[in-house]
Amino acid sequence: MIKFKTKNHSENFWASYAKQVIDFQHALAELIDNSLSARVSNLGNFNPAYIEASFLELDNGSIKLVIADNSQGVSLEHLTGEDNIFNLGFRPEKQGEMNEHGFGLKNAMAMLTSGFQTNFQLYSNPINSTDVFKVEGPICENMQAEKIDLSEWIEDLDVLREAKSGVKISVEVKKEYFSTIHAASSTFETLIKRLGEHVGVMYHEYLNDNKIIFRYKSKDSAKWVTKEVPPIPTPFLVNNSIRKEENIIKIEFAGEEYTAKYIQGTLDKSVNEPSSEGIKGWPYPLRIHYRGSNARCGLTLKVRGRVLKTGVFREVWPDKVGDVSFNNFLGELSVKKDFSTTNNKTDLDPHSEIWKLLREKIAAEFLPEKNTKKHSETSLRKKIIQSIVNTHQLKGKDKPHQKKVWDGGAEIDVYYKDKEDIHLIEVKIDAAKVLDVYQLLMYWDGVTSEINVSPKRGTLVANEFPVYVKKAIAHINRLQDSLGNNYHIVTQEVNDFS
Ligand SMILES: Nc1ncnc2c1ncn2[C@@H]1O[C@H](COP(=O)(O)OP(=O)(O)OP(=O)(O)O)[C@@H](O)[C@H]1O
Numbered sequence: 001m002i003k004f005k006t007k008n009h010s011e012n013f014w015a016s017y018a019k020q021v022i023d024f025q026h027a028l029a030e031l032i033d034n035s036l037s038a039r040v041s042n043l044g045n046f047n048p049a050y051i052e053a054s055f056l057e058l059d060n061g062s063i064k065l066v067i068a069d070n071s072q073g074v075s076l077e078h079l080t081g082e083d084n085i086f087n088l089g090f091r092p093e094k095q096g097e098m099n100e101h102g103f104g105l106k107n108a109m110a111m112l113t114s115g116f117q118t119n120f121q122l123y124s125n126p127i128n129s130t131d132v133f134k135v136e137g138p139i140c141e142n143m144q145a146e147k148i149d150l151s152e153w154i155e156d157l158d159v160l161r162e163a164k165s166g167v168k169i170s171v172e173v174k175k176e177y178f179s180t181i182h183a184a185s186s187t188f189e190t191l192i193k194r195l196g197e198h199v200g201v202m203y204h205e206y207l208n209d210n211k212i213i214f215r216y217k218s219k220d221s222a223k224w225v226t227k228e229v230p231p232i233p234t235p236f237l238v239n240n241s242i243r244k245e246e247n248i249i250k251i252e253f254a255g256e257e258y259t260a261k262y263i264q265g266t267l268d269k270s271v272n273e274p275s276s277e278g279i280k281g282w283p284y285p286l287r288i289h290y291r292g293s294n295a296r297c298g299l300t301l302k303v304r305g306r307v308l309k310t311g312v313f314r315e316v317w318p319d320k321v322g323d324v325s326f327n328n329f330l331g332e333l334s335v336k337k338d339f340s341t342t343n344n345k346t347d348l349d350p351h352s353e354i355w356k357l358l359r360e361k362i363a364a365e366f367l368p369e370k371n372t373k374k375h376s377e378t379s380l381r382k383k384i385i386q387s388i389v390n391t392h393q394l395k396g397k398d399k400p401h402q403k404k405v406w407d408g409g410a411e412i413d414v415y416y417k418d419k420e421d422i423h424l425i426e427v428k429i430d431a432a433k434v435l436d437v438y439q440l441l442m443y444w445d446g447v448t449s450e451i452n453v454s455p456k457r458g459t460l461v462a463n464e465f466p467v468y469v470k471k472a473i474a475h476i477n478r479l480q481d482s483l484g485n486n487y488h489i490v491t492q493e494v495n496d497f498s
């Protein structure tokens with residue numbers, strides 16, 4: 001048994017410390033930040049991190065969380081020495097990428113245990129050492145570490161049983177705190193799914209080279225489920241008519257130059273649609289991030305490759321908050337180590353002068369484009385009209401145009417007559433929806449009821465045609481219009497008009 005002391009302790013400190021509001025995912029992120037920051041380096045490169053987080057729902061509703069990694073571990077000196085990792089403000093000699101304040105671990109343990117009402121164990125298997133150590137919480141003035149058997153180290157681990165070094169933290173989390181992942185989710189499985197969304201968004205840049213694996217078992221299930229958290233990049237819509245724009249922004253403060261990378265564009269709304277589950281897999285469709293209203297869309301704020309926050313809008317454009325025409329605007333702002341974060345890593349330091357300057361520069365020079373989607377659909381429609389005119393040599397009133405039907409109650413995107421054949425086109429710049437198919441049907445019926453002639457064809461132009469849209473089209477094409485002719489709806493890709 002090795003006894004050691006921590007600094008900065010006072011009677012009521014932890015209880016009040018836990019009153020700061022950070023949700024479960026941010027406490028977990030402090031631990032993931034640490035794992036990624038302590039990757040083993042090999043000839044100047046990092047070995048990929050493997051992070052395993054298991055969630056076991058206990059009978060009392062609490063969650064037993066075990067999170068482990070293949071990092072370099074914490075040396076006995078850093079575990080039990082005068083300068084140990086449990087001290088607030090601890091500074092390692094070599095700071096990893098995301099070791100900033102010397103607070104994260106303590107903050108996370110205080111939050112995850114609801115101010116040490118429950119407890120935790122931290123195990124370290126330091127690199128180049130044959131010994132494994134365990135420290136039991138709570139964090140207090142007098143603590144102790146003990147050497148343990150390898151069998152205790154591998155307990156609760158799956159793939160990481162084989163790891164040569166690392167850290168494992170085991171903690172019981174109360175249900176109420178676990179539920180802070182997403183207020184609208186009520187079951188254990190959906191909370192895990194939403195946690196997958198948070199973590200996939202936060203670490204998307206890291207997840208290309210490193211792995212975060214969730215394993216979970218609910219109290220009513222006999223089996224563990226394993227999910228690899230996928231990278232969830234900022235979902236910009238990019239196709240022939242929509243681009244994202246990338247800029248390097250420079251600011252100067254006190255004689256120093258600071259740079260930020262800024263990407264702006266349009267939200268790819270398909271990440272919210274039910275079909276994305278089939279296309280992109282768990283944990284899609286997204287339910288928390290990138291929801292396409294300016295309260296939630298806006299900018300993604302990334303520091304050192306890690307997303308702190310999504311949906312930043314008010315801080316940069318306070319006077320545009322109520323304007324719904326910015327709903328689909330999406331941006332990503334990446335800054336480096338020279339920008340400091342708040343000590344709970346949920347935001348950039350609001351008092352930072354350089355963040356203020358950067359915000360002002362973006363607000364002044366990079367006004368988000370309004371109604372990006374509408375603009376693009378208009379330009380796509382013009383392209384389509386031009387291409388039809390060229391192919392069919394149409395003139396005068398036969399030239400493709402917009403046409404009102406149902407006494408002006410609906411308007412067809414593109415309508416034209418080629419010889420005696422009437423053609424209708426509905427234009428969408430993103431993925432087609434079932435609703436768009438029925439819109440064509442409404443135009444079709446409008447035409448038949450007005451001029452007593454069935455159109456030859458209705459074309460739905462879109463960027464992508466999910467299976468359910470194709471199914472709706474097949475269904476409609478088996479039906480007849482009021483004149484007894486079959487509906488004839490076809491699809492065409494946006495790319496065909498580039
Ligand atoms: N999983 C881990 N593997 C190896 N070392 C770790 C791990 N977790 C924590 N440490 C060590 O413990 C130290 C203290 O962690 P803590 O999160 O409290 O502070 P920090 O990461 O330095 O700063 P921040 O407040 O920005 O998180 C780290 O600097 C690191 O040296």
Ligand SMILES: [Mg+2]
Nearest residue numbers: 034099104105
């Ligand atoms: Mg940390």
